[in-house]
Amino acid sequence: NAGVTQTPKFQVLKTGQSMTLQCAQDMNHEYMSWYRQDPGMGLRLIHYSVGAGITDQGEVPNGYNVSRSTTEDFPLRLLSAAPSQTSVYFCASSRTVGNTIYFGEGSWLTVV
Amino acid sequence: AQKVTQAQTEISVVEKEDVTLDCVYETRDTTYYLFWYKQPPSGELVFLIRRNSFDEQNEISGRYSWNFQKSTSSFNFTITASQVVDSAVYFCALSEAGTGNQFYFGTGTSLTVIP
Numbered sequence: 001n002a003g004v005t006q007t008p009k010f011q012v013l014k015t016g017q018s019m020t021l022q023c024a025q026d027m028n029h030e031y032m033s034w035y036r037q038d039p040g041m042g043l044r045l046i047h048y049s050v051g052a053g054i055t056d057q058g059e060v061p062n063g064y065n066v067s068r069s070t071t072e073d074f075p076l077r078l079l080s081a082a083p084s085q086t087s088v089y090f091c092a093s094s095r096t097v098g099n100t101i102y103f104g105e106g107s108w109l110t111v112v
Numbered sequence: 113a114q115k116v117t118q119a120q121t122e123i124s125v126v127e128k129e130d131v132t133l134d135c136v137y138e139t140r141d142t143t144y145y146l147f148w149y150k151q152p153p154s155g156e157l158v159f160l161i162r163r164n165s166f167d168e169q170n171e172i173s174g175r176y177s178w179n180f181q182k183s184t185s186s187f188n189f190t191i192t193a194s195q196v197v198d199s200a201v202y203f204c205a206l207s208e209a210g211t212g213n214q215f216y217f218g219t220g221t222s223l224t225v226i227p
Contacts, residue, residue: 033215040121042203042217058214090157098145098164098209103157 003027006091006104013081013111021076021107023091031094032074033101036060036087043090049074081111115139116206118218125194126226133189133221135204141165143209146180146187151220152200160202163187194225 007022025032033048035058045058049068063085065077074093078085088108094101117136125131137146148160161171163180171178175192191198204218 035217040219042116042219043215044217045214048214088155092215098143098207100147100159100162101215102159103149105156 004091004093004102004104006089006107008107009105010108011110013078013109015081015083015111017078017081019078019081021078021089021091021109023074023076023104024072025074025091025093025102026072027093027095027102028071029093029095029102030071031096031099031101032068033058033092034064034066034074034076035090035092036085037090037106038087046076046089078109083111085109086111114218115216116204116218118202118204118221120221121219122222122224124224124226127196128193130190130192131194131223133191133202133204133223135187135189135218137185137187137204137206139185139206139208141208141210145207145209147205147207147215148178148187148189149203149205150200151203157203160189191223194223196225196227199223199225 004025030051034046035043037043044060046064047066049055052071055066088106090106091104092101115138144165146163150158168180177190179188201220201222203220206216
């Protein structure tokens with residue numbers, strides 16, 4: 001029962017470095033999304049995709065890039081890491097609009 | 113404007129007490145969905161319940177119950193006879209059919225159940 005798989009679980013980056021958070025789901029879900037969670041702010045949507053080849057910006061997209069070349073994968077790229085991007089990142093997927101979204105286990109990112 | 117408001121930041125109760133977590137939402141859509149998620153200390157997000165805007169029936173699942181009232185735009189969550197394992201952060205969320213399944217989360221309520 002893989003569900004939504006995120007890697008890596010923990011990462012420390014230096015300011016200015018780039019990296020990719022991987023996300024894969026094996027449920028054939030059309031909708032995938034990335035959130036960041038910061039203390040006192042709940043979860044905020046970074047980017048989302050309603051299907052392969054389609055992506056769109058969420059509430060806090062600056063500094064992040066995404067692509068959706070397959071239904072299964074939805075990587076999140078940090079172009080030039082900044083300390084403000086220190087956060088916990090969650091990937092999520094759902095079958096379609098209005099359906100329950102299921103989350104990966106989270107990726108703890110620290111930018112120093 | 114905040115679409116989902118969880119006014120209670122932190123709540124502490126003694127084990128076996130009942131506790132209600134409040135959630136107030138804001139939307140102009142007639143079709144929308146409401147959710148509750150639990151985030152235990154281990155950090156994962158666990159789905160608890162989903163309701164659509166056309167179904168105002170209250171729901172009970174074991175010690176958990178949910179009260180959905182469109183008239184007050186509220187979707188409150190009650191835990192009966194709380195247990196230490198209920199200690200977690202609970203998030204309420206709104207998904208509007210008109211915005212491509214974007215989820216709007218509240219800021220969460222941290223519940224501590226004291227043994």
